[in-house]
Amino acid sequence: MSDSHVDPAPEEEFVPRGTIAVVALFVATLVLLWLSIYLILIARGVTI
Amino acid sequence: MTETSHDEAASFEADPFEQRWIVVSLILLIAFMVTVTIAGFALGFQVPGAESRVDPRTVADSPPWNEPGLRDLGGGEYAAYVISRQYLFDPRTITVPVGSSVTFYLTSIDVQHGFLLQNTNVNMQVVPGEVSRLTVDFDEAGEFDYICNEFCGAGHAAMFGSVIVEADEGGA
Amino acid sequence: MLTQQSVYEVSKKDRRFVGAHLLVAIGALSVGSLFGPLQAFEWSGLDLYGLLEPLGLGDYYKGLTIHGVLNALVWTTFFITGFLTLVMIVGLKRPLRYPTLNRVGFYTMVVGLVMAAIPILAGAASVLYTFYPPLAASWAFYLGLTLVVVGSWIEGYGFYLTMAEWRRENPGTRSPFIVLAALITMVMWQFAALGIAVEILTMLLPAALGIIDGTDPELGRTLFWFTGHPLVYFWLLPAYISWYGMLPKQAGGKLFSDTLARLAFWLFLLLSIPVGFHHQFADPGVPVGWKYIHSILTYGVAFPSLLTLFTVVASLEYAARKRGGRGLLGWIRALPWGNPVVSAQLLAGILFMFGGIGGITNASYSVNLVIHNTAWVPGHFHLTVASATTLSFFGISYWLIPYLTGKPLWKPKWASVVNWSWFVGMMIFSNAMHVLGLLGAPRRTELGKAPYVPDEWSGHLFRMSLGGAILLVGVTLFVVIAARTAFQKRRFAAGEGVEFPIAVSMRDPQLTPLWLDRFRPWLIATAVLVVVAYGPQLLDQFSNASFNSPPISP
Numbered sequence: 001m002s003d004s005h006v007d008p009a010p011e012e013e014f015v016p017r018g019t020i021a022v023v024a025l026f027v028a029t030l031v032l033l034w035l036s037i038y039l040i041l042i043a044r045g046v047t048i
Numbered sequence: 049m050t051e052t053s054h055d056e057a058a059s060f061e062a063d064p065f066e067q068r069w070i071v072v073s074l075i076l077l078i079a080f081m082v083t084v085t086i087a088g089f090a091l092g093f094q095v096p097g098a099e100s101r102v103d104p105r106t107v108a109d110s111p112p113w114n115e116p117g118l119r120d121l122g123g124g125e126y127a128a129y130v131i132s133r134q135y136l137f138d139p140r141t142i143t144v145p146v147g148s149s150v151t152f153y154l155t156s157i158d159v160q161h162g163f164l165l166q167n168t169n170v171n172m173q174v175v176p177g178e179v180s181r182l183t184v185d186f187d188e189a190g191e192f193d194y195i196c197n198e199f200c201g202a203g204h205a206a207m208f209g210s211v212i213v214e215a216d217e218g219g220a
Numbered sequence: 221m222l223t224q225q226s227v228y229e230v231s232k233k234d235r236r237f238v239g240a241h242l243l244v245a246i247g248a249l250s251v252g253s254l255f256g257p258l259q260a261f262e263w264s265g266l267d268l269y270g271l272l273e274p275l276g277l278g279d280y281y282k283g284l285t286i287h288g289v290l291n292a293l294v295w296t297t298f299f300i301t302g303f304l305t306l307v308m309i310v311g312l313k314r315p316l317r318y319p320t321l322n323r324v325g326f327y328t329m330v331v332g333l334v335m336a337a338i339p340i341l342a343g344a345a346s347v348l349y350t351f352y353p354p355l356a357a358s359w360a361f362y363l364g365l366t367l368v369v370v371g372s373w374i375e376g377y378g379f380y381l382t383m384a385e386w387r388r389e390n391p392g393t394r395s396p397f398i399v400l401a402a403l404i405t406m407v408m409w410q411f412a413a414l415g416i417a418v419e420i421l422t423m424l425l426p427a428a429l430g431i432i433d434g435t436d437p438e439l440g441r442t443l444f445w446f447t448g449h450p451l452v453y454f455w456l457l458p459a460y461i462s463w464y465g466m467l468p469k470q471a472g473g474k475l476f477s478d479t480l481a482r483l484a485f486w487l488f489l490l491l492s493i494p495v496g497f498h499h500q501f502a503d504p505g506v507p508v509g510w511k512y513i514h515s516i517l518t519y520g521v522a523f524p525s526l527l528t529l530f531t532v533v534a535s536l537e538y539a540a541r542k543r544g545g546r547g548l549l550g551w552i553r554a555l556p557w558g559n560p561v562v563s564a565q566l567l568a569g570i571l572f573m574f575g576g577i578g579g580i581t582n583a584s585y586s587v588n589l590v591i592h593n594t595a596w597v598p599g600h601f602h603l604t605v606a607s608a609t610t611l612s613f614f615g616i617s618y619w620l621i622p623y624l625t626g627k628p629l630w631k632p633k634w635a636s637v638v639n640w641s642w643f644v645g646m647m648i649f650s651n652a653m654h655v656l657g658l659l660g661a662p663r664r665t666e667l668g669k670a671p672y673v674p675d676e677w678s679g680h681l682f683r684m685s686l687g688g689a690i691l692l693v694g695v696t697l698f699v700v701i702a703a704r705t706a707f708q709k710r711r712f713a714a715g716e717g718v719e720f721p722i723a724v725s726m727r728d729p730q731l732t733p734l735w736l737d738r739f740r741p742w743l744i745a746t747a748v749l750v751v752v753a754y755g756p757q758l759l760d761q762f763s764n765a766s767f768n769s770p771p772i773s774p
């Protein structure tokens with residue numbers, strides 16, 4: 001193994017709590033913004 | 049340290065939290081999918097499809113495109129044939145009574161144009177050789193501009209027209 | 221275990237070669253970006269095109285063509301090919317197998333650029349960067365663009381041959397992640413660009429040369445967007461290479477998951493092509509069923525980006541915690557925000573979250589009718605190509621130019637000013653554009669001259685040009701920093717310098733399963749999916765094609 005990208009040390013325990021928080025915020029924003037545009041579609045009426 | 053020992057140890061492994069995120073994101077995407085499917089195919093919020101083809105060089109010579117404009121189909125239903133060309137829509141205005149349902153048919157006799165009818169979901173690419181079609185119900189009186197929203201040349205910014213939706217004569 | 225191998229020393233010639241890419245890229249950006257603020261000002265009623273009239277650049281749409289071509293096509297393509305060349309060399313720790321081939325590729329791109337620039341400047345190609353037929357440009361414009369694409373392919377061939385050689389030299393070793401990702405990006409691009417190649421060679425060029433009388437515009441659109449959507453991934457994936465493979469290191473941490481990083485790239489190869497009809501939801505001539513299928517597949521290609529979000533943020537969180545960061549969100553402050561290389565990419569990532577949300581909205585079938593060809597769309601892609609990509613490339617430039625030239629970054633504090641002005645300017649600009657789109661403002665329109673603009677738009681038009689002005693400050697400062705860095709006399713003192721950042725993975729990449737390091741299965745799957753998702757409709761459009769739409773100069 002001569003590759004410098006390899007970390008030989010066994011990995012310490014790392015729980016990505018903050019990542020879960022960021023991702024949850026992202027999902028909330030996504031759903032809210034998406035729904036608001038979807039509601040604009042509905043409010044503007046059918047096309048057939 | 050042989051490579052084979054590595055290959056045997058190799059496996060697909062993801063962090064347990066990341067695995068959960070994979071599940072959540074798939075659920076999220078499926079939820080969006082279901083919602084748009086219902087809107088598009090059950091509730092009538094549909095996109096334009098393959099309507100019909102025409103010859104852009106001669107289309108304006110024969111019916112219905114030789115007389116662009118509104119046709120009263122009876123029962124509050126109308127068909128509007130609109131020809132797009134640099135840099136105007138023909139007809140420039142369309143007048144209908146409130147409560148009517150208008151199906152717009154568009155084609156172009158020169159370059160590509162767009163047809164964006166304000167405050168509605170009618171938003172179509174207008175392509176030479178093709179007919180674009182969408183329907184809209186006008187439930188409120190007022191004036192709704194239709195704007196060319198595809199670049200069509202130097203005078204593009206001036207290209208628009210209006211639908212005038214007239215209130216009921218009885219005032220109901 | 222052997223000790224870590226010494227850093228690979230890139231030859232001076234190769235540094236110059238990569239540097240030449242950057243020179244063209246940043247040169248293109250500096251000219252192309254000037255028109256962006258002018259467009260924004262024009263929309264809000266401040267028409268400055270009169271000032272450019274003496275230069276022959278007084279036409280809004282000529283300027284918009286220059287803006288789209290130089291920024292979206294030239295700045296990106298040249299930066300990407302240059303950056304990926306270096307990724308190949310340093311990642312594999314070996315020179316290119318056939319350096320001359322790569323040079324041929326580069327000069328083909330340069331010749332193409334010059335050939336396309338002449339008719340654009342002469343006003344004979346004001347057809348915007350999508351050149352939709354039957355709007356007609358000079359043949360030299362189409363041929364020039366073709367050469368740019370072909371040149372980038374040739375550089376890609378050089379990469380493949382180098383990789384093949386490396387495989388021979390290193391049997392049984394997993395390819396380095398950044399190298400695999402660079403190759404996937406190139407392969408995807410090569411596959412994708414077939415659409416535009418066919419469109420130009422069978423319709424646009426023959427029509428421009430008078431060999432055929434007309435084109436089939438709807439077929440042209442379908443072929444264009446076959447390439448058009450994967451094109452946006454060609455812009456984005458190099459930024460992802462930096463976010464996955466370099467940023468963790470620059471932030472002081474490790475790559476959270478080598479396995480998922482590779483999986484994400486393979487999924488991009490698989491899914492970024494068979495989704496092009498999501499740009500044609502509003503088109504006639506394409507049945508709703510095909511549009512629907514591509515809408516669903518587009519949700520599929522959103523998935524690897526959602527994976528990326530988790531992996532990249534987790535890598536950053538790991539770095540921040542190692543630096544002493546605490547709290548559920550407080551760790552974010554512990555990231556090295558003072559380093560402009562890092563802050564550029566962090567801010568690019570934040571802007572891209574909004575870009576991604578807009579993208580999922582755009583892809584949502586009939587929801588697209590709310591925003592198609594409105595100001596929302598440029599609002600959206602200034603968060604993607606003009607932020608996720610461009611601002612990340614700024615961040616990369618802050619170490620890449622010093623790395624290539626051996627000269628320290630000129631005024632790193634000012635580089636931070638660039639990043640923040642881009643972030644703030646873009647937040648204001650793109651928000652205003654999104655809102656304008658929802659209010660019904662069309663894109664690609666000299667709006668200051670439009671007779672239909674209601675008063676209710678004016679506040680947003682003003683915000684848009686305010687954002688544009690801030691962005692102008694940012695991009696100008698960036699170009700100054702890049703030039704001052706590259707052309708200064710000062711050099712790194714002995715022992716100083718920047719290293720090429722390669723993030724270590726938390727798990728030994730050798731433990732990544734072999735199927736994530738093999739091209740053949742993924743290439744076959746990609747080809748099959750493209751044939752299934754495009755074949756029947758393409759066949760239909762080809763067999764019913766009528767080339768009866770005569771070319772018309774704008």
Ligand code: HEM
Binds near residue numbers: 348
């Ligand atoms: C300096 C800051 C920038 C400003 C203020 C700006 C502003 C604008 C505006 C207002 C438009 C819409 C014009 C119209 O639809 O009529 C536009 C279009 C566009 N911009 Fe930018 N822009 C900037 C930088 C960039 C960058 C860095 C890129 C790409 C890397 C980019 C890529 C594009 C593209 C592809 C279009 C679409 C052109 C078309 O519709 O044909 N812009 N820009």
Ligand SMILES: [Cu+2]
Binds near residue numbers: 196197198200201
């Ligand atoms: Cu127009």
Ligand SMILES: [Cu+2]
Binds near residue numbers: 448449452498499
């Ligand atoms: Cu797309």
